[in-house]
Amino acid sequence: MAEVEFNIAKQAEAAKRLMSSLRIQGVDGDEELVADVIEGQTDLKEAIDAALAEIDELEIYITGLKAKEDEFSTRRHRLEERVERIRAMIEQAMLTSEQQSxxxxxxxxxxxxxxxxxxxxxxxxxxxxxxxxxxxxxxxxxxxxxxxxxxxxxxxxxxxxxxxxxxxxxxxx
Structure with missing residues (x-):
């Protein structure tokens, strides 16, 4: 598992343990207190922020790869058309010269x-x-x-x- 994914899982587990502890203490209904405790006792927000940064970077790679795929697809189509033109020329030359093989x-x-x-x-x-x-x-x-x-x-x-x-x-x- 990549570092970012591992860190989110680790911080989420720590937040889960904190929530369990807060439930036992009976203060899990106070959303502001829960958010403050999770923020103060874990690095969950930082892990999520790092994950968002990685998503941004990966989407840049994806965009670049799609552009390359389009370029390669266009190139492949041109080459396939060239193969067909050459095959047609061979066929025409054989018909013109009345050769079967x-x-x-x-x-x-x-x-x-x-x-x-x-x-x-x-x-x-x-x-x-x-x-x-x-x-x-x-x-x-x-x-x-x-x-x-x-x-x-x-x-x-x-x-x-x-x-x-x-x-x-x-x-x-």
Whole structure:
């Protein structure tokens, strides 16, 4: 336990013993006398004052650390965005050169084609068979069934599939 915390506990225990003694003497109803005795016989007020000073110091540290966390978070986001830009450039270079895979000293990079994704243009036009009843609040669109129907060549009003995309995977050795 830190010194300030130990000192408060020690002084609080001393004040408790004094209160017990005052109760036995029958003078615990006199608040002014009790406060004077605790102040004169213990260092409780000083311990609490020291604790408040430590709280102030700790809050300064907390404020500084929060500022650093924000700074580091911003920096981390910039680095993550840079990673994504570089990955996109690699993907584009591989698409441009019509290469599906490269074995490199730092790992293997490869492109894989993703299935076309669902695009909902107008939910109101989508037939009722693609809606799942729910208790609340309203029916829910069964996107999986809708996408499967579109992939099977069925024309469904209000929805289409995109052209699909590519995914870059990097395997490290």
């Amino acid at each position: 490269f074995r490199l000293a730092g790992g293997t990079v490869s492109l894989s084609r993703r299935q076309p994704g669902l695009i909902v243009n107008n939910e109101a036009d989508i037939p009722a068979r693609f809606w799942v009843e729910q208790e609340r609040p309203a029916p829910k669109l069964d996107k999986k069934a809708l996408a499967e129907a579109l992939r099977n060549g069925e024309a469904v009003a209000g929805a289409t599939l995109d052209n699909g995309s590519y995914s870059l995977s990097v395997r490290r050795k």
